[in-house]
Amino acid sequence: MQYVDTSRNSRQVTLQVNGLCKRFGVVQALNMVSVGIHAGEVHALVGENGAGKSTLINILTGALAPDAGEILLAGKRVAFRNAREAARAGIAAVFQELSLVGALSVAENIFANRQPVNPIGFIHWDELHRRTRELLRMFDVGIDPEALVERLSIAQQQVVEILKALAANPCVLLLDEPTSSLTHRETEILFDLIRRLRAQGEAIVYVSHHLPEVLELADRVTVLRDGYRVATRPRREVTEADLIRLMVGRELRDIYGERATVRRDGEPRLRVQGLARPGVFEEIGFDVYPGEILGVAGLVGAGRTEVGRALFGSEPAARGVILLDGNPIWPRRPDEAMRFGIAYVTEDRKAQGLFLRHAIRDNLVAPRLERFRGWAGWMRDTKIDGYASALRQDFNVVAPDVYQEVGRLSGGNQQKVLLAGWMGCRPRVLIADEPTRGVDVGARMEIYQHLRGLALRGAAIVLISSDLQEILGMSDRLLVMRGGRIAARFAREAATEETIIAAALGTTAAGGLA
Amino acid sequence: MNTVTAELAVSAPRRLGRFRELRILLVVLAFGIGMEVYTIWQPGMDTEFLSGPTINTILLYLASYAIMACGMTVLLVSGGFDLSVGSVAALASMVAAILMKGQAHLAWPLAFLIGLATGAAVGLANGLIVARLGINPFITTLGTMLIARGLTYIVSGGTGRSGFPDAFHYLGAGKFLGIQLPIVISLALVFVFDFLLRKSRFFRQNYYVGGNEQAAWLSGIAVNRIKVFNYCLSGTLAALAGLLFSARLNAAAPNFGDGDELKVITAVIVGGASLAGGRGTVLGAFLGCVLLAMIRPAITFLQIQDNWEKFIIGAILIGAVLVDRIGRRK
Numbered sequence: 001m002q003y004v005d006t007s008r009n010s011r012q013v014t015l016q017v018n019g020l021c022k023r024f025g026v027v028q029a030l031n032m033v034s035v036g037i038h039a040g041e042v043h044a045l046v047g048e049n050g051a052g053k054s055t056l057i058n059i060l061t062g063a064l065a066p067d068a069g070e071i072l073l074a075g076k077r078v079a080f081r082n083a084r085e086a087a088r089a090g091i092a093a094v095f096q097e098l099s100l101v102g103a104l105s106v107a108e109n110i111f112a113n114r115q116p117v118n119p120i121g122f123i124h125w126d127e128l129h130r131r132t133r134e135l136l137r138m139f140d141v142g143i144d145p146e147a148l149v150e151r152l153s154i155a156q157q158q159v160v161e162i163l164k165a166l167a168a169n170p171c172v173l174l175l176d177e178p179t180s181s182l183t184h185r186e187t188e189i190l191f192d193l194i195r196r197l198r199a200q201g202e203a204i205v206y207v208s209h210h211l212p213e214v215l216e217l218a219d220r221v222t223v224l225r226d227g228y229r230v231a232t233r234p235r236r237e238v239t240e241a242d243l244i245r246l247m248v249g250r251e252l253r254d255i256y257g258e259r260a261t262v263r264r265d266g267e268p269r270l271r272v273q274g275l276a277r278p279g280v281f282e283e284i285g286f287d288v289y290p291g292e293i294l295g296v297a298g299l300v301g302a303g304r305t306e307v308g309r310a311l312f313g314s315e316p317a318a319r320g321v322i323l324l325d326g327n328p329i330w331p332r333r334p335d336e337a338m339r340f341g342i343a344y345v346t347e348d349r350k351a352q353g354l355f356l357r358h359a360i361r362d363n364l365v366a367p368r369l370e371r372f373r374g375w376a377g378w379m380r381d382t383k384i385d386g387y388a389s390a391l392r393q394d395f396n397v398v399a400p401d402v403y404q405e406v407g408r409l410s411g412g413n414q415q416k417v418l419l420a421g422w423m424g425c426r427p428r429v430l431i432a433d434e435p436t437r438g439v440d441v442g443a444r445m446e447i448y449q450h451l452r453g454l455a456l457r458g459a460a461i462v463l464i465s466s467d468l469q470e471i472l473g474m475s476d477r478l479l480v481m482r483g484g485r486i487a488a489r490f491a492r493e494a495a496t497e498e499t500i501i502a503a504a505l506g507t508t509a510a511g512g513l514a
Numbered sequence: 515m516n517t518v519t520a521e522l523a524v525s526a527p528r529r530l531g532r533f534r535e536l537r538i539l540l541v542v543l544a545f546g547i548g549m550e551v552y553t554i555w556q557p558g559m560d561t562e563f564l565s566g567p568t569i570n571t572i573l574l575y576l577a578s579y580a581i582m583a584c585g586m587t588v589l590l591v592s593g594g595f596d597l598s599v600g601s602v603a604a605l606a607s608m609v610a611a612i613l614m615k616g617q618a619h620l621a622w623p624l625a626f627l628i629g630l631a632t633g634a635a636v637g638l639a640n641g642l643i644v645a646r647l648g649i650n651p652f653i654t655t656l657g658t659m660l661i662a663r664g665l666t667y668i669v670s671g672g673t674g675r676s677g678f679p680d681a682f683h684y685l686g687a688g689k690f691l692g693i694q695l696p697i698v699i700s701l702a703l704v705f706v707f708d709f710l711l712r713k714s715r716f717f718r719q720n721y722y723v724g725g726n727e728q729a730a731w732l733s734g735i736a737v738n739r740i741k742v743f744n745y746c747l748s749g750t751l752a753a754l755a756g757l758l759f760s761a762r763l764n765a766a767a768p769n770f771g772d773g774d775e776l777k778v779i780t781a782v783i784v785g786g787a788s789l790a791g792g793r794g795t796v797l798g799a800f801l802g803c804v805l806l807a808m809i810r811p812a813i814t815f816l817q818i819q820d821n822w823e824k825f826i827i828g829a830i831l832i833g834a835v836l837v838d839r840i841g842r843r844k
Contacts, residue, residue, distance in 0.1 A: 083731075083732050084731065084732060084734065087732055087734075099726045099728070099729030099732070100725070100726070100729075101721050101722055101724075101725025101726060101792050102725065102792065102793075103721065103725070103792050103793035104721050104722075104725070104792075108718075108721075112722050112729070112730070112733040112735075113715070113719060113722060113730070113733040113734050113735050114733070114734075115715055115718070117715045121714050121715050121716055122713045122714050122715070123713055123714070123715055123718060
């Protein structure tokens with residue numbers, strides 16, 4: 001049995017698809033799509049949600065069968081009836097959701113069901129660990145083969161996931177949004193691994209919404225739009241603006257919209273002083289005025305989400321002062337914060353934001369059920385229907401009606417539902433935590449417009465985001481958190497990506513004015 | 515690339531973390547020694563807690579639970595669940611009893627094998643319903659639990675049987691190296707299944723199935739076959755437990771094993787398995803059985819009211835899961 005082929009270069013294989021078509025009901029998800037992936041290249045696949053990326057990936061991994069077209073692997077025509085056949089043919093995929101078993105070791109996860117065994121089926125542990133060490137050393141990864149996976153960081157788990165895919169010795173590796181849960185530094189580590197794989201002749205398909213990443217990593221970029229392949233270009237010949245134009249089919253000068261002037265002469269809408277929860281965050285203080293968007297940048301784990309949750313009362317701080325329009329408040333639970341007009345849109349819509357198996361309508365009213373309570377506590381259903389339909393239209397949630405299950409919507413539409421529900425509460429303070437994570441450009445633009453609109457109506461917005469361009473594009477002022485403290489404050493004009501990163505990493509004594 | 519290597523290095527204390535059973539082993543030892551000290555120091559106590567007779571009582575009491583726990587652990591690790599074990603134990607022993615005692619007058623080994631086959635058949639039904647029809651294990655085995663219990667009453671006419679051939683009675687009452695056979699058999703099975711679940715690739719597959727079914731399937735694991743096998747195993751072991759129990763008592767009654775399923779599941783979870791699947795060991799489950807089996811004699815020694823047993827077991831279950839959760843937090 002063969003485990004890891006160290007002479008990887010001998011199996012350079014090209015994946016070619018020709019004229020792939022796939023139709024779901026009335027939607028032509030893929031229309032005569034042809035694309036070739038060479039050995040030793042990172043081929044990025046970009047496009048808005050619904051452009052056909054997922055359909056293409058699902059066909060390549062055998063989860064879906066195409067209506068027409070062919071897949072050629074090393075020049076031979078292949079057809080996969082299921083995901084297992086695709087894996088056997090040498091196409092490995094790493095999806096956003098990890099497939100690891102926490103209670104098992106790194107080695108057992110990487111060699112899932114391919115552990116070396118003796119003739120009567122007992123696992124040969126020394127050999128298993130030796131092979132794992134070999135593999136880890138090959139990719140210069142310093143993880144202990146015997147460590148339990150549940151003790152690893154997300155980034156380490158992501159690396160193990162990729163090594164697991166590689167241990168099957170695939171010739172084509174599909175990576176679907178592998179950096180969505182990684183920090184900047186962890187992304188670098190992952191890219192490093194991907195580059196080494198490329199050098200070893202692996203054909204890599206890289207799917208991402210994050211265009212700067214795509215431009216940093218890819219050799220060629222294929223853009224899909226509405227089921228068509230609109231372009232395949234070498235990396236050197238495209239800019240981010242080109243890609244956006246190709247993806248949305250129109251020019252996008254400034255997707256962040258027009259900034260309004262903020263009057264800072266009155267009482268701040270939200271004033272926070274000396275907010276602290278020992279070990280998590282300390283000495284947090286800032287003002288947000290009506291109509292202002294305050295950006296909060298920093299690495300994942302810097303304490304940004306925790307500050308947001310403290311303001312919302314879901315995990316109250318230990319001490320500090322919170323003033324709302326000059327009045328001291330101290331929300332101990334979310335419902336108290338909501339009564340003060342504070343709304344919090346979570347960064348994790350699937351786990352914490354939405355009721356995925358319930359209808360759009362039920363999700364939209366979830367934050368304000370109180371308002372729709374009628375006589376003797378009965379829900380006023382017709383009122384809810386009207387309210388939900390209006391919100392759906394306002395936020396352009398693409399669905400036939402408000403009775404659709406939210407879990408079946410695309411990521412962008414789910415995010416719009418989440419945001420719409422909270423904005424429908426007409427909050428005085430909105431804390432938006434990563435409001436555009438995993439959302440395509442079109443939906444992002446709409447979300448930005450709604451945030452601007454809310455600010456224009458006088459709300460104070462705290463925008464927590466890891467997307468530096470978003471922070472720079474949206475914020476009136478911004479602060480950077482590092483290790484639970486505010487590392488720097490910037491007026492919008494004074495901030496650049498470089499100064500923010502420097503402050504977030506603590507590489508210079510970055511500071512600024514506020 | 516040294517920075518990358520350094521950053522990905524794991525500093526967690528892995529060796530200690532590997533031996534999951536350590537915690538429950540310590541609890542069992544502390545409990546046992548604590549009771550021993552109490553019985554030595556307490557005036558007017560004529561037997562010690564850690565004496566031969568008490569230990570024998572405990573092991574004999576938990577023998578059938580330990581046997582069922584072997585199958586249940588494998589099931590829980592794979593993300594499954596079996597509520598039917600108590601009923602299956604009763605059904606299997608009743609079927610064997612009727613075959614030995616009734617007009618059939620079957621030779622006891624044949625009756626014994628048919629009893630085992632009965633358990634395997636119910637397990638097969640569980641497995642096929644769960645794996646092929648995709649019905650939730652809780653619902654499925656709740657259904658077969660009622661069906662098997664109902665069948666037991668139907669075939670027995672609601673009355674017990676007793677007075678089996680000596681050779682059959684010997685299975686439950688006989689001794690091997692001075693130890694009663696059910697104890698020997700249960701310890702042997704615990705040893706074998708713990709070893710298999712640790713070392714054999716076939717049984718190891720359960721961790722993947724329970725951890726992430728889709729990923730397991732993509733790794734080439736025949737998920738459905740494993741599930742069906744596991745339920746068959748659980749059913750067969752439950753039947754064996756029931757047969758040994760009735761052999762020991764030289765009787766079979768339709769209400770045998772009522773509620774055993776919950777005791778077994780409790781012990782397995784106290785022993786470190788999770789209802790969510792993907793974790794657990796047979797040794798841990800066995801220690802869980804030991805801990806729960808010690809409560810009743812401890813209550814007798816402490817001269818507390820019997821009814822505290824259930825209260826204490828419930829508290830231990832919740833406490834064990836809580837401690838486990840705290841321990842896993844970084």
